[in-house]
Amino acid sequence: MTATANAIAAENGAAANSAAGRRDLGLKKRYAAERRFRLLGAAAIAIGLFFLAALLFSVVSKGYTAFWQTSMALDVTFDEAVIDPSAKRDQDANVLLMANYPNLARDALVRALGIDDPGKPVLRDVGGMISNGVRTQLRDRVLADPSIIGTTQTIWVLANAEIDSAYKGQIDLSVDESRRKVNDRQVAWMKDLSGRGILQQRFNTGLFTFGASSRPETAGMGVAILGSLYMMMIVLALALPIGVAASIYLEEFAPKNRLTDIIEVNINNLAAVPSIVFGLLGLALFINFAGLPRSASLVGGLVLALMTLPTVIIATRAALKAVPPSIRSAALGIGASKMQMVFHHVLPLAMPGILTGTIIGLAQALGETAPLLLIGMVAFVANYPATPLDPATALPVQIYMWANEAERAFVERTSGAIIILLVFLAIMNITAILLRRRFERRW
Amino acid sequence: MLPRKSTAAAVAATLALSVSAGAALARDQIQIAGSSTVLPYAKIVAENFGETYTQFKTPIVESGGSSAGLKEFCKGVGEDTIDIANASRAIREKEVAACAEAGVAEIQEIRIGYDGIVFATDINGPDFALTPVDVYKALAAKVVVDGALVDNPYRKWNEVNPDFPDWDIAAYIPGEKHGTREVFEEKLLAVGCKETGDLEARAAAGMDEKAAEKDCIAVRKDGSAVDIDGDYTETLARIDANRTGMGVFGLAFYENNADKLKVATVGGITPSTASIASGEYPVSRPLYFYVKKAHLGVIPGLKEYVEFFTSDAMVGPDSPLAEYGLVAAPDEEREAVRKGFMDGNTM
Numbered sequence: 001m002t003a004t005a006n007a008i009a010a011e012n013g014a015a016a017n018s019a020a021g022r023r024d025l026g027l028k029k030r031y032a033a034e035r036r037f038r039l040l041g042a043a044a045i046a047i048g049l050f051f052l053a054a055l056l057f058s059v060v061s062k063g064y065t066a067f068w069q070t071s072m073a074l075d076v077t078f079d080e081a082v083i084d085p086s087a088k089r090d091q092d093a094n095v096l097l098m099a100n101y102p103n104l105a106r107d108a109l110v111r112a113l114g115i116d117d118p119g120k121p122v123l124r125d126v127g128g129m130i131s132n133g134v135r136t137q138l139r140d141r142v143l144a145d146p147s148i149i150g151t152t153q154t155i156w157v158l159a160n161a162e163i164d165s166a167y168k169g170q171i172d173l174s175v176d177e178s179r180r181k182v183n184d185r186q187v188a189w190m191k192d193l194s195g196r197g198i199l200q201q202r203f204n205t206g207l208f209t210f211g212a213s214s215r216p217e218t219a220g221m222g223v224a225i226l227g228s229l230y231m232m233m234i235v236l237a238l239a240l241p242i243g244v245a246a247s248i249y250l251e252e253f254a255p256k257n258r259l260t261d262i263i264e265v266n267i268n269n270l271a272a273v274p275s276i277v278f279g280l281l282g283l284a285l286f287i288n289f290a291g292l293p294r295s296a297s298l299v300g301g302l303v304l305a306l307m308t309l310p311t312v313i314i315a316t317r318a319a320l321k322a323v324p325p326s327i328r329s330a331a332l333g334i335g336a337s338k339m340q341m342v343f344h345h346v347l348p349l350a351m352p353g354i355l356t357g358t359i360i361g362l363a364q365a366l367g368e369t370a371p372l373l374l375i376g377m378v379a380f381v382a383n384y385p386a387t388p389l390d391p392a393t394a395l396p397v398q399i400y401m402w403a404n405e406a407e408r409a410f411v412e413r414t415s416g417a418i419i420i421l422l423v424f425l426a427i428m429n430i431t432a433i434l435l436r437r438r439f440e441r442r443w
Numbered sequence: 444m445l446p447r448k449s450t451a452a453a454v455a456a457t458l459a460l461s462v463s464a465g466a467a468l469a470r471d472q473i474q475i476a477g478s479s480t481v482l483p484y485a486k487i488v489a490e491n492f493g494e495t496y497t498q499f500k501t502p503i504v505e506s507g508g509s510s511a512g513l514k515e516f517c518k519g520v521g522e523d524t525i526d527i528a529n530a531s532r533a534i535r536e537k538e539v540a541a542c543a544e545a546g547v548a549e550i551q552e553i554r555i556g557y558d559g560i561v562f563a564t565d566i567n568g569p570d571f572a573l574t575p576v577d578v579y580k581a582l583a584a585k586v587v588v589d590g591a592l593v594d595n596p597y598r599k600w601n602e603v604n605p606d607f608p609d610w611d612i613a614a615y616i617p618g619e620k621h622g623t624r625e626v627f628e629e630k631l632l633a634v635g636c637k638e639t640g641d642l643e644a645r646a647a648a649g650m651d652e653k654a655a656e657k658d659c660i661a662v663r664k665d666g667s668a669v670d671i672d673g674d675y676t677e678t679l680a681r682i683d684a685n686r687t688g689m690g691v692f693g694l695a696f697y698e699n700n701a702d703k704l705k706v707a708t709v710g711g712i713t714p715s716t717a718s719i720a721s722g723e724y725p726v727s728r729p730l731y732f733y734v735k736k737a738h739l740g741v742i743p744g745l746k747e748y749v750e751f752f753t754s755d756a757m758v759g760p761d762s763p764l765a766e767y768g769l770v771a772a773p774d775e776e777r778e779a780v781r782k783g784f785m786d787g788n789t790m
Contacts, residue, residue, distance in 0.1 A: 097497055132763075136494050172702045175566070179701040211501075214486040291523055294474060295503055373507065376476070380486045382493055382501035383472075391472065391503045401506075404674040406483065406699040 059422070063415025069204035069217065070164040072130070072193060074108040077152040078142065082107075084149070096146065101138040105130050105157055112198055113189055125185055131158035133218035158206070159199065161216035161409035163190055167201070170408055207416060211382040212393065212401070216409035219402070221417055223381050227297045227392030228366060228424075234301025234388065235308050235365050240358050242305075243312030244347075250313075251320045252342050271310035278307045279371030287375060294376035295391035303375060304365040311364065315357020319350035352439035359432040363425050369396045395421045470522045471743050473502035477512025477529030478622060479674060480558060480693060481730050484764050485529055488752045491763065492744075495751070499744035504529075509622045513733070517542035520737045526745055528733045531558065531622035539790060549736035549789040553749060554780055556758050557770035559694035559719040560626055560726045563704040565686045569608050571707035575725070577604050579635025581612050582668045584661040587644040595663045613688040615681045616662065618672035626728045627691060628660040631709075634725075636660070679703070694719065695768020719770040720760075727770065736789055753781050 080087075083099040106127040110118055118126065134157050141155070142148060162181040165171045167190060177183045182190075193199035210220025254260050282303035286292045292299050323346045331341040372378055378397050385392040393401070399421065402414040475485055485504045493501030505512070509530040516528035517538060534552070542550060562573055580586055581603045586595050600607035617623040636642045636659035645655035662668050671678050671690075678690040679700060689707070694714055697704055706714060710725055718724040732752075739746050751757060758764050760771045771777070 098495075175702045179566075181699070212486075214483065214490050287523070293470065293523065294525070295505070376474075376503075376505050378505060378507065379476075380482070380489060380504035380506075382490055391474075404479065404506075404676055406675065406696045408699070 059415050059418050063412055063417075063419045065168050065170075066207060066412040066416025066419075067204050068201040069206065070159040070167045070199060071156045071202050072109065072112075072159055072199045073154055074105060074112060074157050074198075075152050076104050076108045076138065076155050076157075078104065078138075078149045079107075080150050083142065089146070096142055097139065099139070099142075101135045101142075102127065102130070102132065104138055105134045112193065122185075125183065126189075129160055129163050129186055129189065131160050131217045132215055133158055133213070156202065158217045161407060164217060165408045166190065167194070167199070168412070170412065207413070208420075211384060212380050212398070213382065214380075216405070216407050216413060219410070219413060221395065221398055221420060223384055224393045224395050224398035224417075225420075226385060227300070227377070227381075228394045230297040230385065230388040230392065231301040231304055231394060232362055232366060234298065235305045235362060236358070238302070238305035239308040239312050239361065243309050243358070244316050244354060246309075247313045247316035247320060248342060248347070251317050252338070252346070267310050267313055271314060274370070275307055275368050276370040276374070278303050279374035281306065282371060283374045293389055293391070295379050295381070296389050297377070297385060297392040297394075298388040299375050300372055300377050300392075300394065301388065303371045304368060307368065307371065308358075308361040308365050311361035312354075312358050315360070316350070316354045319353025319357065320346060322353060323349045349441060352436050355435050356432045359428050359435070363428045363432075366394075366424065366428070367396050367421070369394070369400055372397055395424065472500040473527065473742055473745055473748055474505075474525040475502055475527040475529060475732075476505035476507060476515050476525050477527075477732070478509040478531040478730075479506045480531040480622060481529035481555070481732065482506045483695065483767060484555065484730070484769055485732070487763050487767060488748075488757055491757070492748055492751050496744060496747055499747065502744075502748060508620060510620075513538050514541075516733060516735070517545050517547055519545045520547055520735060522742070524735075526735055526738045526742050527748075530731045530733065531728065532625060533729075533731060534733060534790070547735055547737070551734045551736050551749075551784060551787070551789055553732050553734065553753060553784060554772065554776070555730050555732060555752065555769070556764065556772050557719055557727045558730050558768075559714045559716075559724060559770060560623055560630075560728070561692050561694055561697050561714045562689055562707040562709070563682075563692055563697055564689050564707065565682055566703055566705050567686070568705050570705070571607065571689070572711060573707050573709050575631045575635035575710070576638050577607075577635070578631045579639060579641070579659075580604075582614055582616070582662055583632060583636065583641075583659065584663045585658065587639070587641045590644070592641075592645060592648055595665070595667075598667070608687075610687040612667040613685055614668045615671050615678045615688055615690040616668055617691055618670040620672060622728075623691070623693070626726065628662075630726045632660040632662070693768065694770070698768050716765065716768070716770045720773065729772075730769070734784075736787065749784055750781075753777070753784060 082103055083089075083101075084095050089095040106123065109126050109130060110123070113126065115122060115126070137157065138155070141153075159167070162171070163186065166173060166180075166182045166187060171180055171182065173180070173182075173187060190199060206218060206220045208220060208225065209222045210218050211223040213219040250260060250263065282299060286299045286302055287294060292302075327345050327349065328341055331345045332338070336344065369378065372394055376391075377393055378400065379391065379393060380401070381391050381393050383390075395417070399414055399417045402410045402417060405414075473489075475489070482504060485502075489502040489504050493499065505525075509528075509532055512525075512528040513530060513534060515525050518524050534550070539550065542548075562571065562578075564571060580595075581597060581600065583595055585592050586597075587593075588596060597603050598611060600610045600612055603612070616627060633656065636656075642655055642659055645658055646652065650658065662670075669681070671681070675690075675692050675696040678692060679696075682688045682690045682704070690704075692700075692704070694716070697706055697714075708714075712718050712724045714724045714726075719727045734745070734749055739749075755777065756762055758769065758771055758777060762771070765771050772780070
């Protein structure tokens with residue numbers, strides 16, 4: 001009895017042992033594989049983060065200076081002898097338009113520097129420190145209020161871009177002065193003015209408000225921001241309703257047959273078509289055929305809407321699919337029509353997903369330049385567009401245009417513009433995440 | 444219910460937009476497209492024009508290249524076509540024919556001045572005194588060595604000419620879509636090929652004249668010469684990365700970056716606005732823009748813009764364009780251009 005019991009126990013023990021052996025089989029190996037995979041995953045994320053950090057560092061380190069601009073506080077005397085030497089401004093409106101305003105600023109700077117009896121070369125160097133944009137700045141001032149003629153006003157005047165670059169240390173001042181655009185005399189004046197607080201760096205509001213300009217100091221993103229805004233509104237107004245309508249029909253009403261399969265394949269294909277193709281389509285369809293104006297943000301918006309449509313449709317269909325069938329059955333079960341079921345129950349539940357998809361599509365459209373090249377939006381546009389039919393540019397286009405400029409001061413502006421674009425993109429993507437968090441429902 | 448309403452509103456808004464599009468077609472703004480070399484000059488003029496003539500809007504200047512601009516220009520006459528094409532080369536006969544076919548029969552050519560093409564190295568590099576022969580020997584695809592036409596064997600600058608440093612040949616030259624490339628081929632490679640006698644050697648080897656000339660200007664593709672399809676900023680970035688590289692730039696770009704670059708002489712002449720204007724510096728080319736005569740007097744400000752552009756205040760020796768780097772044409776030539784425009788001369 002005991003012998004048998006012992007034998008059974010021994011057998012059991014052996015069985016248990018072999019079972020444990022089987023269970024432990026390769027356990028170490030499997031743990032090791034899991035650790036390796038985790039490490040690989042972490043490394044992948046680290047590589048991604050490294051490149052992101054490198055990109056952000058290179059952009060921000062080059063671009064942050066663009067948000068400050070060197071200006072000078074000058075006591076400008078609106079001398080009647082300069083503006084209107086023959087006292088004809090009452091008869092001829094052109095007198096105030098054509099007056100030699102840069103000389104007013106130049107004389108003010110000569111006084112600020114305390115130079116007596118400057119010769120012509122000195123005057124030219126002094127004038128070279130002031131932005132040529134001063135002509136319109138002072139002219140607008142006088143046109144707005146002609147009574148300031150004869151008075152002296154303290155006005156912040158933009159410094160010339162070369163002075164700005166030199167002040168920010170972006171021009172190598174150790175090389176011979178013939179090799180740079182600011183000479184030693186101007187550098188000495190700059191240091192003197194800076195020491196007395198007349199010349200300082202101020203926040204660069206012009207970067208957000210000015211239109212395009214050939215002078216770096218008066219070049220801004222204003223037209224580009226407005227153009228992008230118009231285009232995003234058009235994309236939203238077109239791509240969202242059309243995309244949602246198309247996907248509701250395909251997902252809820254359309255019969256599943258070969259035709260709808262083909263349509264589905266085509267939509268997925270369109271989402272991957274290079275954006276330049278949409279530009280060609282836009283040129284042929286909207287400009288050459290429909291006769292819409294070149295360079296207009298309306299055409300840009302239409303082209304980008306076409307480009308965004310597949311993204312919106314794919315996101316919307318995924319969001320509709322994610323609504324559980326029980327909701328549909330319950331709605332139909334209490335007597336709702338199919339349309340009531342869709343619009344009262346399914347669509348509201350799918351809304352967060354649809355909006356997320358749409359915002360991501362918009363963000364993608366915001367960063368597009370290639371299709372805009374063909375419809376004439378990669379252009380120098382100085383005037384603000386009053387309507388979407390007026391010529392405009394877009395944010396990424398402005399970055400591209402500035403990147404090709406020769407002047408040193410455009411280097412920081414290019415990076416500054418990239419920072420602005422990144423901030424816009426970040427805001428849009430954060431909105432997408434917040435919307436999803438706020439309205440998402442889990443089953 | 445809400446989504447349906449907003450859909451209807453959006454559709455209505457779109458309809459309203461497309462209806463008003465028809466009414467807004469009367470254009471009050473000049474439209475210009477073309478060469479990226481002329482672009483900076485056109486921008487300066489456009490901006491000053493907008494500031495001086497406050498009754499007109501600032502013209503729109505698109506870039507995209509001479510050929511693309513002229514193609515757009517030759518699409519036809521009317522408010523939905525551009526008014527001016529900028530070009531860094533003269534219009535070709537084929538293009539004039541294409542223009543005429545589309546109804547653009549009367550084209551006025553305006554020559555605005557000259558642009559120099561310079562070679563430059565990093566500012567700490569040695570002085571380079573190039574000749575067309577050196578450029579040809581360093582960069583041509585095939586050269587004649589000991590009477591035989593062979594693939595370019597030179598790897599270092601001092602193999603081309605013992606005066607040069609012991610640097611690997613690394614030249615960043617404008618890509619084939621650039622107008623600059625044509626000048627580079629014509630004024631340096633073709634000239635160098637002729638001067639070395641390689642052209643004759645090619646002809647002697649049985650090539651017909653055209654094929655020999657074409658073979659002369661073929662650039663080596665073994666990595667020593669790199670085509671830059673982007674702009675001069677890209678060339679500058681390449682030189683920043685490779686301190687022993689040599690780049691081809693426009694004079695204006697070089698002058699704006701003279702604290703980073705050292706310019707090479709060609710044929711013993713240092714490029715400058717003066718040496719280009721006098722014709723001493725060999726590698727230069729005229730810049731143009733083309734105006735549709737049919738649009739003059741129809742598009743507001745177009746005539747004034749051309750007059751403003753050709754005035755001495757813009758293209759003279761002491762003008763904003765000259766300051767940027769344009770080489771002003773001689774006095775008589777500027778006068779002739781103005782007169783030609785006033786008389787309405789067409790091509």
